[in-house]
Amino acid sequence: MTLAKHWKYNNGEDIVVSNLKGLAHSNPAVRLIPSEKIIFNPNSDTTQKVTLISGGGAGHEPLHAGFVGENLLDAAVSGSIFASPSTKQIMAAVKTKSDKKKGTVIIVKNYTGDILHFGLVAEKAKAEGYNVELVIVADDVAVGREQNKMVGRRGLAGTAIVHKILGSAVNDKTADLKSIAELGRVVNDNLVTISASLDRTSVPGRTAQEIEFTAEDEIEVGLGIHNEPGHRVKPSPSIDELVNDLFKKLLSPKDEERHYVDFDLEKDDYVLLINNLGGTSSLELYTVTEHIVRLLPFSKKPKRILISDFVTSLSAPGFSITFLNLSNISKSDVKFSESQILEFLDTPTNAPGWKPKSYTSEEWEQDIDYVESPLKDKSVVTSSLKVDADAFERSLKHSLNKLLKAEPKITHYDTIVGDGDCGETLAAGANAILSELKKNGEFKKKLSDPVATLATITELVEDSMGGTSGGIYSIYLTSLLQNFQNFDELTVKTFGEAAYIALYDGLFKYTRARVGGRTLVDTLQPFVDTLKNSNNLEEAVKAAKDGCDNTKSLEAKFGRASYVDSSKFKDEEGGVPDPGAVGLLALIEGFTETSPQ
Ligand SMILES: Nc1ncnc2c1ncn2[C@@H]1O[C@H](COP(=O)(O)OP(=O)(O)O)[C@@H](O)[C@H]1O
Numbered sequence: 001m002t003l004a005k006h007w008k009y010n011n012g013e014d015i016v017v018s019n020l021k022g023l024a025h026s027n028p029a030v031r032l033i034p035s036e037k038i039i040f041n042p043n044s045d046t047t048q049k050v051t052l053i054s055g056g057g058a059g060h061e062p063l064h065a066g067f068v069g070e071n072l073l074d075a076a077v078s079g080s081i082f083a084s085p086s087t088k089q090i091m092a093a094v095k096t097k098s099d100k101k102k103g104t105v106i107i108v109k110n111y112t113g114d115i116l117h118f119g120l121v122a123e124k125a126k127a128e129g130y131n132v133e134l135v136i137v138a139d140d141v142a143v144g145r146e147q148n149k150m151v152g153r154r155g156l157a158g159t160a161i162v163h164k165i166l167g168s169a170v171n172d173k174t175a176d177l178k179s180i181a182e183l184g185r186v187v188n189d190n191l192v193t194i195s196a197s198l199d200r201t202s203v204p205g206r207t208a209q210e211i212e213f214t215a216e217d218e219i220e221v222g223l224g225i226h227n228e229p230g231h232r233v234k235p236s237p238s239i240d241e242l243v244n245d246l247f248k249k250l251l252s253p254k255d256e257e258r259h260y261v262d263f264d265l266e267k268d269d270y271v272l273l274i275n276n277l278g279g280t281s282s283l284e285l286y287t288v289t290e291h292i293v294r295l296l297p298f299s300k301k302p303k304r305i306l307i308s309d310f311v312t313s314l315s316a317p318g319f320s321i322t323f324l325n326l327s328n329i330s331k332s333d334v335k336f337s338e339s340q341i342l343e344f345l346d347t348p349t350n351a352p353g354w355k356p357k358s359y360t361s362e363e364w365e366q367d368i369d370y371v372e373s374p375l376k377d378k379s380v381v382t383s384s385l386k387v388d389a390d391a392f393e394r395s396l397k398h399s400l401n402k403l404l405k406a407e408p409k410i411t412h413y414d415t416i417v418g419d420g421d422c423g424e425t426l427a428a429g430a431n432a433i434l435s436e437l438k439k440n441g442e443f444k445k446k447l448s449d450p451v452a453t454l455a456t457i458t459e460l461v462e463d464s465m466g467g468t469s470g471g472i473y474s475i476y477l478t479s480l481l482q483n484f485q486n487f488d489e490l491t492v493k494t495f496g497e498a499a500y501i502a503l504y505d506g507l508f509k510y511t512r513a514r515v516g517g518r519t520l521v522d523t524l525q526p527f528v529d530t531l532k533n534s535n536n537l538e539e540a541v542k543a544a545k546d547g548c549d550n551t552k553s554l555e556a557k558f559g560r561a562s563y564v565d566s567s568k569f570k571d572e573e574g575g576v577p578d579p580g581a582v583g584l585l586a587l588i589e590g591f592t593e594t595s596p597q
């Protein structure tokens with residue numbers, strides 16, 4: 001359930017105007033006419049080229065004002081949220097930038113309000129001697145032919161592609177009004193787009209009750225950019241199932257309701273655009289991209305893969321997929337070649353709304369293979385040290401399982417004092433080692449050699465544990481491993497010395513945490529100091545436990561806990577100990593409870 005939460009703006013403020021003012025603050029290459037909600041490029045010379053204007057409802061940012069700039073729009077006019085601008089506003093945009101001689105193309109998304117207002121202005125402007133051509137963008141495939149037979153397909157993210165191609169094409173020396181309008185129409189005719197979202201978007205000024213948010217474990221496919229309904233899918237499908245379903249709706253000639261553009265999956269050249277509907281994190285947008293690209297049903301890879309927030313629906317947590325069939329355009333009468341169209345897409349622009357970087361065709365054509373790690377063939381570290389392999393394995397397993405049993409408690413503590421992932425991080429490391437032991441492979445054979453064993457454990461920790469814990473454990477274990485190799489035998493004494501050096505000459509180079517800092521060092525340092533001084537494992541473990549317990553009363557000086565008000569370090573048991581200290585204590589106690597002494 002998405003909460004309809006928006007910032008409280010000063011009474012009576014028109015946030016669309018404020019939005020445009022914000023854009024103008026950050027973009028010295030444009031000018032704003034607040035009264036008409038127009039952003040325009042004062043530097044484009046429309047006496048030398050076809051003028052390009054677009055506009056529509058607000059709430060799809062960066063579209064359209066964000067697309068004003070060099071090699072893109074000359075002017076954009078905004079209505080209120082999800083509503084078309086008025087004819088007065090649109091005419092003001094024409095009068096601001098259009099040149100009667102070179103002509104004007106106005107790009108309009110296929111929505112009734114837009115068509116009526118922009119269409120009327122086109123007629124009025126023509127009556128005043130302006131040459132104006134409308135290019136209507138209608139790229140949606142979700143709403144079937146039967147349902148949209150009167151109004152036509154909706155205009156979605158394909159609008160950005162039309163903007164970008166025409167924005168550069170107008171600077172081609174052969175370009176004129178007719179050829180630019182024709183190019184825009186042919187591009188539109190070869191666009192297919194469909195969206196999917198985890199939820200609807202909340203809308204400033206509207207209550208949550210006015211918006212039919214999706215339920216738990218439910219998504220919506222084919223919704224519009226104004227919360228127009230698509231169809232809901234519950235339970236949510238896997239991303240691969242969803243992507244394959246979207247591909248079918250976009251490309252299948254068998255889907256008579258949605259088949260608008262022919263694609264020869266074996267031969268056609270095409271562009272892929274993946275659009276953030278506004279509320280998808282960058283992490284997930286690129287994760288979804290990996291699934292989309294991996295599942296593409298084409299023999300060829302896309303000529304371009306364009307990923308960004310191009311045409312949003314405020315903060316809708318979704319994405320849309322757009323394909324542009326370049327081969328079909330080449331077969332049409334349009335006079336621009338495929339390579340020119342790709343150049344138009346690649347031409348750099350200072351318009352902030354078009355974020356994709358420009359790479360050369362050669363860069364796009366190269367095969368991007370994943371690269372093997374240079375550490376892949378790691379040299380195997382061994383030593384002459386010998387321990388009882390079975391006893392060592394028992395201790396190791398007991399220690400790791402003790403940690404896993406403590407994980408819920410560690411997570412509980414870290415949820416209070418940190419970001420809640422300490423237990424998960426430690427468990428990841430423990431499980432990685434346990435599953436390696438289960439394989440009965442190389443690792444198992446090494447158990448009699450504590451150095452070789454520790455080398456594998458260190459690798460597993462580095463590979464499986466992130467966060468601060470992962471770093472701390474990796475540094476300490478690496479240093480311990482190096483010190484082990486300086487000894488001819490492994491005894492409590494030599495282990496104590498190695499552990500001491502690994503702390504004072506190893507870990508302490510990378511952290512300023514010491515006893516009293518409320519970290520895992522409160523467990524480790526007493527353990528290491530006591531073992532070094534007493535050679536008595538039992539005393540060392542007790543010192544570790546006391547150090548860990550003591551963290552309950554400490555202020556946090558390190559890590560995320562230091563950002564949390566320490567008065568919150570309480571739970572039903574009273575003071576909350578440091579989660580990392582608890583995790584390390586579990587490992588130490590577990591290992592020494594059945595130590596292979
Ligand atoms: N500077 C530090 N030096 C040593 N240990 C630290 C430090 N900062 C945090 N820790 C330890 O790391 C634990 C948190 O581990 P983890 O959750 O992996 O960190 P994060 O989520 O912040 O990356 C803390 O409970 C504490 O024991």
Ligand SMILES: O=C[C@H](O)COP(=O)(O)O
Pocket residue numbers: 055056057058081082083084109111112113114115226
């Ligand atoms: O924002 C969407 C369109 O630009 C305007 O929609 P409308 O035709 O419903 O006014």
